Amino acid sequence: MSSYLLEMNHISKQFAGVKALADVNFKVKQGEIHCLIGENGAGKSTLMKVLSGVYPYGTYAGDIVFDGQVQHFAKINDSVKAGIAIIYQELALFPDLTVYENIFAGNEVKKNGMVDWNQTIARAKQLLRKVKLDVNPDTLVKDLGVGKRQLIEIAKALSKNVKLLILDEPTAALNENDSDNLLLLLKDLKRQGITCIMISHKLKEVISIADKATVLRDGRTIVTLDAAKNEISENVIIKNMVGREIDDIYPKREQKKFGEPLLEVRNWSAFDPQIGRDVVKDASLYVREGEIVGIAGLMGSGRTELALSLFGNPKGYRVQGEVWFNKQKRSFRHPKDAIQAGIAYVTEDRKGDGLFLLQDIKQNISVANLRSLSSQGVINENEEVKISNFYKQSLNIKAPSIEQLVGNLSGGNQQKVSLGKWLFVNPKLLILDEPTRGIDVGAKFEIYTIMNKLIGEGMSIIMISSELNEVLGMSDRIYVMAEGRMKGEMAISEANQENIMKLATQ
Incomplete structure (x- = not known):
């Protein structure tokens, strides 16, 4: 009997004459954590959609062998019944339903043709313990953070006796602590015999968790790397992903010349009436012409709220303080006022709010x-x-x-x-909120190159990022936020990860 739980042999898939997958071979052994990596557009998600039945049998060429059987999945339900569960980056939960209702949605525990709610809640508690989530199963999902919602998705998959768990960028929207907890859970599930495929752009995560890593590029299988043979390293992954070595992912500008302050924010506060508290408290900052200013901090520190309150306040915060832009005192009551003045804001949620x-x-x-x-x-x-x-x-x-x-x-x-x-x-000032979230190393390099080009043309940039390496690699000056307050400012020459984290956790 084959040691492989999954074999995808010679898979090809076309869209309107464009080959998304070209003769891809992908094999996953029973009980391993196998990372699938590649640049955006490399074919990772397409391959998983073929596997899960989103693209049904007959719409692609090649064979899928799962658990020793050739599979012809006509719909998602077919792959679920076979023991395959996929969790996408955009979580598919019902926010106004309870935790236990979400775990068993579409897979209800029944007795005599009726839903057995007592048994449902009891089994939900068992699954929550299995994923190490300490919440009341009666809790509404909308009252939980994204890290806990991710664990509920995994509990939902486990309720269906999953053999192969697929996670698409599972830590993209998580803070560092939640990410670490999720990776530990995947290792624990591995010990319980559950096989996992993880799509990730975070190379450090891949290195820390993967037994094997398969790289796709331009819809083709490039290489499968084996951790047991010490083949999985950042340099090797990047070289295979992009087809070349990237010596420095953060391209340097030749000269850094800063002009006069373009934006000055003085004693700025923003009160959110929906939650009944200040989300920004007495914050001050400035941005000079031709400068990239990084804003670091943990999730919930107030970085996005600061950006939104300055960019015409679309969330309707009650604001106070002063904004000076281009040497004029301004009051932006609507995003169109900010746009007309010369400010643009690229949201962190490109799919939900940006496009x-x-x-x-x-x-x-x-x-x-x-x-x-x-x-x-x-x-x-x-x-x-x-x-x-x-x-x-x-x-x-x-x-x-x-x-x-x-x-x-x-x-x-x-x-x-x-x-x-x-x-x-x-715009004169571009606010970039998590500009490289969920994109691969090659695309990141392109975004950074564009940023440097814009700065060279005289634009100013505020960059909000949860990736400390990105903040350190691209910023000229850094502010650190925590609990809605500016905790510190530092020149890039003085900044390091330790200094930033000390301020971010005050």
Whole structure:
């Protein structure tokens, strides 16, 4: 009998004539943690959608052998019944239902044709203990943080007697503590005999947890690395992912010349009436012309709330303090006021708030500045095409054309479209909130290169990031936030991970 739980042999898949997968071979042994890595658009998610039945048998070429049987999954339910569960980056929970209702949604515990709620709650408690989550099963999911929701998704998968658990970027939205806890849980599940495939862009996580790591590039299998043979290292992974060595992922600028302060924020506070407390408290900062200012801090420290309250306050916070922009005291009551003044904000949630996934690249790029393309309410479509093609080319957006739906692009290319949308308003100050979340090392390098180019052209950037290496690698100066307050400011020459974390945890 084969030691492989899963064998995907010679898998090919096309979309509108474009090959997303080309003769991919992927094998996973029983009881191992196997990481699937590659640049955005490499084919990782497509391969997993073939495996899980999202793309049914007959829509791809090749064979799937699972648990010793050739499989012809016609729908997702078929793969679930076989013992395969996939947890996507965007969690599929019902926020207004309880923990136990979510765990057994669609898989209810029944007795005599009726849902047995007592048994449901009892089994939910068992599963919560298994995933090491100490919450009352009666708790509504909307009252839990994202780290706990992730564990509920895993408990839900375990309720279906899963043999193969697939996680797509499971730690992308988690803080460091929740990420560590999740990785420990996966190791524990491995000891219980559950096989795991993890898609991740976080190379340190891959190195710490993977028994094997398979690299895809341009829809093809490049290599499978074995931890037991000491083959899994950051340099080896990057070289195989991008097809070349990247000596320094943070490209350096030749010269750093800063002008006058462009933005000055003085004693700024923001009160959130929905939760009844200040989310930003007496914060002050400044940003000079031609400068990248990093804002570091743990999740919930107030970084995004600060950015939103400055960018026209779309959340309706009660704000106080002073904002000086371009040497004028300003009051931005709506995002359009900030945009007209020369400020743009690239959200951390590109899929939820930043882009229209069911519209094409052209429509997404033009939407923030349609007025410049319109005359008497009529859009100049030729000019819209010209502008969109300009940003597609200058930002190296990889797509067949500007007519491509944004929802069909990889995460890195979606982020470039989001950048293009805001660059089209010609801002003086660009606020980037988690600019490289969920994108691969090659796409990150491209984003960083674009940032340096913009700074070289005279723009200023505020970069909010949870990745300390990114903050240290790209910033000229760093502010650290905790509990809504500015805890410190440091020049990049004085900054290191230890100093930042000391301030972030005060």
